[in-house]
Amino acid sequence: MADALQQATLIVDALQKVRDEALHHGRTVTEKGKGIDDHQVHAERLAYLATEVEAARALLTYAQAAQGQGDTEIGEMALGFAAEVGHKLLGQADIHLTDFGFAETFLASTLGRAEVKAAIRTGAHESRFRQIGRSVMSSRGVNNSWLESEIALMTRDSVRQFAKTEVSPVAEQVHRHDELIPERIIQQMAELGFFGMSVPEEYGGGGMGNLAMIITTEELSAASLGVAGSLITRPEILTKALLRGGSEAQKKKWLPPIAAGELMVAISVTEPDTGSDVASVKCRAEAAAVGGKQGFVLNGAKAWCTFAGRANIIALLARTNPDPRSGARGLSLFIIEKDTFSGHSFEMRQPTGGALQGNAIPTLGYRGMHSYVLNFDNYFVPAENLVGEEGGVNKGFYLQMAGFAAGRLQTGGRATGLAQAALEVSATYANERKQFGSPLGDFQLTQYKLGRMATHIAAARQLSYAAAPAMDKDEAAAVTAAMAKLLACDVAVWVTQEGQLIHGGWGYGEEYAISRYVVDALVLPIFEGVKPILELKVIARTLLA
Numbered sequence: 001m002a003d004a005l006q007q008a009t010l011i012v013d014a015l016q017k018v019r020d021e022a023l024h025h026g027r028t029v030t031e032k033g034k035g036i037d038d039h040q041v042h043a044e045r046l047a048y049l050a051t052e053v054e055a056a057r058a059l060l061t062y063a064q065a066a067q068g069q070g071d072t073e074i075g076e077m078a079l080g081f082a083a084e085v086g087h088k089l090l091g092q093a094d095i096h097l098t099d100f101g102f103a104e105t106f107l108a109s110t111l112g113r114a115e116v117k118a119a120i121r122t123g124a125h126e127s128r129f130r131q132i133g134r135s136v137m138s139s140r141g142v143n144n145s146w147l148e149s150e151i152a153l154m155t156r157d158s159v160r161q162f163a164k165t166e167v168s169p170v171a172e173q174v175h176r177h178d179e180l181i182p183e184r185i186i187q188q189m190a191e192l193g194f195f196g197m198s199v200p201e202e203y204g205g206g207g208m209g210n211l212a213m214i215i216t217t218e219e220l221s222a223a224s225l226g227v228a229g230s231l232i233t234r235p236e237i238l239t240k241a242l243l244r245g246g247s248e249a250q251k252k253k254w255l256p257p258i259a260a261g262e263l264m265v266a267i268s269v270t271e272p273d274t275g276s277d278v279a280s281v282k283c284r285a286e287a288a289a290v291g292g293k294q295g296f297v298l299n300g301a302k303a304w305c306t307f308a309g310r311a312n313i314i315a316l317l318a319r320t321n322p323d324p325r326s327g328a329r330g331l332s333l334f335i336i337e338k339d340t341f342s343g344h345s346f347e348m349r350q351p352t353g354g355a356l357q358g359n360a361i362p363t364l365g366y367r368g369m370h371s372y373v374l375n376f377d378n379y380f381v382p383a384e385n386l387v388g389e390e391g392g393v394n395k396g397f398y399l400q401m402a403g404f405a406a407g408r409l410q411t412g413g414r415a416t417g418l419a420q421a422a423l424e425v426s427a428t429y430a431n432e433r434k435q436f437g438s439p440l441g442d443f444q445l446t447q448y449k450l451g452r453m454a455t456h457i458a459a460a461r462q463l464s465y466a467a468a469p470a471m472d473k474d475e476a477a478a479v480t481a482a483m484a485k486l487l488a489c490d491v492a493v494w495v496t497q498e499g500q501l502i503h504g505g506w507g508y509g510e511e512y513a514i515s516r517y518v519v520d521a522l523v524l525p526i527f528e529g530v531k532p533i534l535e536l537k538v539i540a541r542t543l544l545a
Contacts, residue, residue: 004075005067007119008060011082012053014110018089018102019053022046025101026544033544036536042099044532047539049089051483055463056082062462069146073135076128077455083123084452086111090120126444129451136450137441141427143420145458147215155212156219162192163223171224174368175516180310180342181227181368189228190261194220195235198406200243204256210406210468214413218461221417222424225520226368229417233410234265234307237403238315241333245388245399254313254335264340266311267407268374269400270304281331283376285318290380291352296320296334298354298376304527308358308372309341315387315403317396326394333387333396336379344370354379365519405478407528409471412464412484415492415524419457422492422517426450426499429512433504446502453495460488479542486534489524496521 026046030036036043056078063071063078090111093100097107110116122128147153170182189195197213199205206212213236221229235258242251257263274280283300290297298318308314314336321330336356338348344360356379358372386392387399427450430441440446467480496517500507507514525531529538 004079004123005060005063007123008056008063008075008079008082010116010119011079011086011123012056012060014113014116015053015056015082015086015089017110018093018107019050021102021106022049022093022100023543026540029101030544033541036540036544040536042096043540043544044535045092045096045099046543047535048486049092050543051463051487051539052085052088054466054480054483055459055487056085058462058466059459061466065148066146071146073132074145074458076132077458079119079123080128080132080451080455081459083120086116086120087124090117126448129455130444130447131451132454133447133449133451134441136423136454137427137431137447139427140431141420141424141450141454143461145461149211151208152211152215155208156215158192159194159216159219160222162188163219163228167220167223167228171227172510172513172516174224174227175365176510178344178362178367178370180370181231185228186231186261186264189231193259194232195261196259197232198236199239199255199259203251203259205259209472210409211465211472214409214464214468217410217413218417218420218464221414222421224368225414225418226366229414230306230366230369233407233414234267234311234315235259235263236410237267237407238265238313238335239403240406241315241387241399241403244402245333245392245395247389247391250335250384250387250389263312264307264310266305266308266314267403268302268305268308268314268316268336270302272301272303272373280324280327281317281319282324283316283318284322285320285332285334285381286322287320288380290354293380293382295380295382296386298334298336298379298381300376302374302376304361304371305358305374306371306527307369308374309343309346309360309370311338312340313337314374315400317400320393320396328397330394331396331400332393333399334381335385335387336381337385348379350380352380364522365516366523404528405471405481408478408485408534409464409467409481411524411528412460412467412481412488415485415488415521416457416461416464418517418521418524419453419460419488419492419495422496422499422514422521423450423453423457425512425514425517426453426502429503429506429514440502449498449502453498456491457495460484460491463487479539482529482534482538482542485528486531486539489521489531492521492524 060078063074196205197208201207285296288297316334320332346358348356355377357375360370464484467484470477
C-alpha cells in the first residue's frame, strides 16, 4: 500500500500544479470570471478538472489516514482514481493546449514527466481494478470503510440498520405504484432525530454537524432515494436559510418543530418558465392587509416543488420588487403554511379568499414525495413569515443560495448512497448469475467494471465527506459542496447504468432493484443546480473569481 500511496501522491501533486496553472490562465482569459459566458466550453472543462483533482486529493488524504487501520485496498483505489484523472487530463491538455494556456515544456514537466507517466500507467492498469473488483465481490460490495469518528461510525451503523429493516421493504411498492412515503417512516425518522441532526442544540436539534448528516443521507438513499434519502434535504435547506438570515423569533418558532419532524418542509423556487435562472423569478408577493392583518399576497405559478402536498410549510422565493430589472435583488423568502394532503393533487383555500392549487408531475423515478406544479391566487402570507421579517425584504435570493449549498452537500451523500446500492446488488448478481458455465464474477471484464465502480464511488464519498467539515467551519466553502454534488451525481448515473448492464436483460425488469436505481439516478444531475449551471455559475465562477 505504501508504494501505491507514494505513486498516487506523485500523480496528485502533478495534477494540482496543472490545475493551478489552468485556473490562473482561466482567470486572465475570463477577466476573473466576468467573461465566463464567452468561454463556456472551456470554463466547464476547468470546473470538472478542478472537481476531479479535488476528489483525487480527498481520496488520497483518506487513504493515508486509513493505512494504519488495516485498510490496504483504499490505497490501491487512491492510485487507480488518480491515474485515471491524470490520464484524462493529460489527454485533454495536450489536445486543448492553447485553451489551457500551457507551454509544451510545462506539460512535459508535470503530468508528462517520466516518473509521473509511469505512475499513471501503473495505476490505471486493468489488473489493479480487477483485483479491487474481486475484493468487491467477496464482500458483496458492502461499504465498511474506516471512519475516524466513533460518532460517525455509530451513525452509519444505526441508520443502516433502520434503512434495511424499515425503508427497503417498502421501497419497491412506493416506486412501482407512485405512492406517498408511509407516515410511519416519517414518524420513525423523527423519533430517531434525523430531521434535526445539523440544527443547533439551542433550537432543539442534535447539533451533530454536516458529516453525520451526510452519512445519514447516504445510508437512507441506499435503501431508497424517494422514500427516505431526500426527506431531510428540504428541512436542511430551510434551516440554513433561517440560521443565516432569520430573526431570533423566527428561529425559535420554526427550528424546534422542524428538528422534531413535526413540520415537513417543501422548497419552491423553480417556475414553469424559470429554471436555473433564479434571478428571473416572476411569482409576485405584494404587501397587503388582509382580514386586518399585515402581510403579502402571492400570485403566480411554481414548478417542481417536491413534497408540496404532504408538507406543512413551503419555503417560497417570490418577487417583492415588481421591477424585473431588480433581478436577484428583488426577491424575498417566505414560509408558507398549509394543510397536508396525501394525493397527487390538492387545493388549499383560505377563509379570506386566497387559493393554492397543486398538481403532481408524472416522473420516471424519484417517487415517494411527488413534485408539483403550484398556482397561487391571492394567497395570503403574514408579514412575520417573511424570513428576516422587515430586514429580509429583497434578501431572499442570498438566503436561498445559502440553503442550496447545504442541499448540494446532501445531494453528494444521496448520490453516493444510490451508487453504493447499485454496486451491492451488482456484486451480488455477479456472484450468483452463471453464464457460459461460470459465475459472471469470474470473468475479467466483470471484475474490472466492479473495481472501477467501487473506486469512483470511494472518490465521490471522500469528496463529500471532506466538504462536510469544511462547511461546518465556514459556510463560504460552498464550492466544495458543489464539487461533491457534481462528481457524485455523475458517478451515480454511470454506476447504476454499469450495474444494469451487468444484470443484462434482467436489469431492465422491475423485478430487480437496479432498474429503480437507474431511473432514480437520472434526476441527480438535475436538481439542486442542473449540471451545466452548477459547473459554470457556481464552480467555475467561484474558482475564476
